[in-house]
Amino acid sequence: MSPTNLRWGVILGFVGVTIALFVIDQTGNSRILLDFLRDPVSSVAQILAPTADTISDQLSAPSSIAEAQDQIEALQVRVDQLERENEELRELQGEYQLLTALFDYATESPTNERVLATVIGRDPSPLFQSIIIDKGTDDGVQVGMPVDSERGLVGQVFRTTRDSAMVMLIVDRSSGIPSRLSASRATGLVHGNGRGNALQMDWIPLETNVEIGDMVLTSGLVGQFNQGLLVGRFPKGLVIGRVTNISRNEAEILQTARVQSAVDFDDLELVFVITEFPQEDLTPFENPLGDQ
Amino acid sequence: MSRSYFVAIPLFILIAAVQATLLSKLTLFEQSLQLTALLPICWAVLRGPEEGIVWGFIAGIALDFYSIGPTGAHAIAIMLAVGAITLAQLGLPFNHYWLPPLLGGIGGALYLATYAVLLQVSGYTTDWAIFNDIILFTLAQAVLTIPAYWSLYTLRRYLYPPEVVRMS
Numbered sequence: 053m054s055p056t057n058l059r060w061g062v063i064l065g066f067v068g069v070t071i072a073l074f075v076i077d078q079t080g081n082s083r084i085l086l087d088f089l090r091d092p093v094s095s096v097a098q099i100l101a102p103t104a105d106t107i108s109d110q111l112s113a114p115s116s117i118a119e120a121q122d123q124i125e126a127l128q129v130r131v132d133q134l135e136r137e138n139e140e141l142r143e144l145q146g147e148y149q150l151l152t153a154l155f156d157y158a159t160e161s162p163t164n165e166r167v168l169a170t171v172i173g174r175d176p177s178p179l180f181q182s183i184i185i186d187k188g189t190d191d192g193v194q195v196g197m198p199v200d201s202e203r204g205l206v207g208q209v210f211r212t213t214r215d216s217a218m219v220m221l222i223v224d225r226s227s228g229i230p231s232r233l234s235a236s237r238a239t240g241l242v243h244g245n246g247r248g249n250a251l252q253m254d255w256i257p258l259e260t261n262v263e264i265g266d267m268v269l270t271s272g273l274v275g276q277f278n279q280g281l282l283v284g285r286f287p288k289g290l291v292i293g294r295v296t297n298i299s300r301n302e303a304e305i306l307q308t309a310r311v312q313s314a315v316d317f318d319d320l321e322l323v324f325v326i327t328e329f330p331q332e333d334l335t336p337f338e339n340p341l342g343d344q
Numbered sequence: 345m346s347r348s349y350f351v352a353i354p355l356f357i358l359i360a361a362v363q364a365t366l367l368s369k370l371t372l373f374e375q376s377l378q379l380t381a382l383l384p385i386c387w388a389v390l391r392g393p394e395e396g397i398v399w400g401f402i403a404g405i406a407l408d409f410y411s412i413g414p415t416g417a418h419a420i421a422i423m424l425a426v427g428a429i430t431l432a433q434l435g436l437p438f439n440h441y442w443l444p445p446l447l448g449g450i451g452g453a454l455y456l457a458t459y460a461v462l463l464q465v466s467g468y469t470t471d472w473a474i475f476n477d478i479i480l481f482t483l484a485q486a487v488l489t490i491p492a493y494w495s496l497y498t499l500r501r502y503l504y505p506p507e508v509v510r511m512s
Contacts, residue, residue, distance in 0.1 A: 063394055066401045067423060073405075074416030078466060086408075086415060093409040096361040104366035111370060173364035175411050178376040179460055179471050182412045184364060210412045218412050225469040246471045 087213070094216040098186055101172035164287055165328040167191050169199075171320045172216070181224035181247050181317070182207070187325060188215045196285060198270075198326045203314040204291040205229070205270065206323050217325070222292065223247050223317055231292055232271035236260045239271050242292055242311055247318070251293060251311040258300070258307050266295040268311045287329035348387070348395055348503055352402045356380065360406035375477060375484040378452050379492060380407050381422050382485060385429050385451035386493045389444055390500050393430035400426045413459075414466045421459035425451045448489025449482040456481065 073086075169185035187193050189212050199206045199219045207221040220227055223244040231242040231253060238260035240253045253268060272288030297310035359380050367377045380403050388396020404419025411418065429451040436443060456474070464470045474481070 059394055063397050066398055070401055070404065070416050070419040070423060072416075074414060074420060074462075077415035077417075090409055093357060093361075093406070096357055097364050097410065100361050100365045104362070104369070107366055108369040173361075173410060174368035175413075176360065176363040176368060176378075176380060176407050177411050177413060177418070177459065178378075178456070178474055179463060180412055184410060218410075220412055225471050246473055249473075 090213040091215065094184070094188075094213050097173045097184060098216065101170075101186075104173075164326045166324040167193060167327050169193075169217075169323050169325055171323060175218070181221040181227075181244065182210065183219050183221065183320060183323075185217050185219055185323060185325070186215065188213045188217050190214050191325075192327045193217045193325050194327075198286045198290065198329075199323050200290055200326065201315055201320065201323050203316070204293060205286070205313070206315055206317075206320065208286070209325065219323070221247075221317055222251060222313065223249070229286060229292060230271045230273040231268050233260070233262060233295070234267035234269055236262065236266070238262070239273065240309075242268060250296060251313060253295070253309045253311050254306070256307045256309060258302070258305050260307070262295060262298050262300075262307065262309055264295055264298065266309075268292045268295060268309075287326060346395055346398075348391065349398055349402075351499070351503065352399050356383075356399075356403045356406040359383065360403070360410055363407070364410040372484040372487060373480040375481045377488050378455065378485060379488060381418075381425070381455045382448050382452055382489055382492050383496065384422055384426050385448055385455075386444060386489060386496045388426045388430050389433060389447055389493070390496060393427060396426040396430060397423050413463060413468070417459060417462040417466065420462060421455045424458050425455040428454055444493040445486040445489045448493065449486030452485030452489075453478055453482040 167187055169187040169191075171183050172186050173184035175182040175184075183206075185193075185199075193209055193212055195209055195212055197209045199208060205222055207219045207224070207227065209217050210220040211218040221244070222229060222242065223246060225244050225246060227244045229242045230239065232239050233253075233256070238256050240256040242251050242253045245252055256262060269292060270286040270288060270290040272286065291314070293311040293313035295309045296312045298307065299309070300307040363378075363380050367379055370377060384396050384399035384403050387399045400422035401419050404416070404422045407418040408415050429447045432450070433443075433447060436447075456478075460470045460472065460475070
């Protein structure tokens with residue numbers, strides 16, 4: 053096709069509509085335009101998800117006996133390693149039970165309400181770390197709600213439709229979680245470094261004694277947008293991970309720590325959306341000067 | 345209006361769903377496979393920039409339904425990649441077997457780079473580390489272009505069958 057035959061009106065029209073959509077999205081009004089389309093479109097993913105799982109499993113299965121043999125050997129090494137770890141954990145169990153009893157005594161258990169959701173897809177862009185779940189506003193899921201699994205915090209709901217939701221994972225670079233070190237009680241902000249990379253906890257005061265292996269939990273403090281990070285509101289005490297590395301410079305007033313989550317973000321199948329959790333009363337801060 | 349536009353709407357709703365559910369779990373050279381972005385580029389190579397850009401618009405909006413990114417950003421990135429690829433095509437040999445994979449690979453990389461810039465402009469924190477493996481990413485898209493291009497080549501023959509000239 054020669055350039056002179058092009059219908060520039062058509063091209064410019066579509067480019068214009070796209071830029072308009074982008075600008076409308078930046079102003080936060082794209083929901084009005086596109087929400088009625090999101091439900092039927094997400095239904096297609098729900099129909100395809102079980103078939104996609106089967107195909108994915110078959111494609112990722114070993115393709116030859118030699119490859120299967122290698123995998124068996126690797127798994128045997130892993131079994132040996134896990135048996136050693138199991139013995140160590142048995143020793144820790146007694147101590148853990150005692151601490152748990154003390155912890156339960158000292159703190160009131162949070163009464164979080166959870167909705168179980170199945171992961172039906174992932175963000176098609178490699179630049180985002182998010183998942184799509186099969187629960188939406190019809191199930192009580194709303195934007196901003198925390199999502200966790202039996203292994204720890206997973207992320208927060210970013211966008212919803214009637215029967216599905218998109219969850220930004222905590223490993224996404226735009227994610228930020230107000231957090232606390234369990235041992236020292238020092239607070240900080242955990243943000244993602246992309247899938248496959250450890251999380252990073254920033255803003256830890258330099259005088260805090262951080263040790264490798266320290267548990268990192270959600271602090272329950274309220275956040276807001278902060279330097280490109282979407283800082284969400286999470287219930288207090290959700291497990292984020294453990295400190296694996298500390299970066300400390302005496303010339304600075306703050307230190308950072310690498311945090312390893314126990315969640316396997318590549319293999320998430322079931323997650324919980326925390327639909328209700330105890331929240332601090334913030335009404336005094338809405339009008340701090342009072343009615344004058 | 346071209347009949348290919350009516351094919352593109354259901355095609356990309358399906359392909360975007362396949363990308364979100366299946367292709368997001370598969371990798372080639374440890375790189376993600378961006379089939380939804382590659383198809384408009386291949387179609388532009390086959391049918392020219394006008395249809396390629398319209399396909400890019402539909403593909404981008406379909407991707408946006410499954411992404412937490414800003415609405416319209418995928419569409420802008422794919423349309424720009426299509427425009428750049430069709431311009432580059434003018435200076436390249438018209439019919440060569442290596443042309444589709446070459447343009448698909450470069451187009452895929454252009455799409456990703458444009459999308460990353462748009463995210464940065466929109467206030468998202470962009471994962472620039474992915475560009476450390478941009479050569480492997482380009483190669484993965486080039487390999488994926490081969491089946492994608494030939495599937496669309498077949499579709500074009502079905503939608504626009506060659507005219508038969510009767511010799512009298």
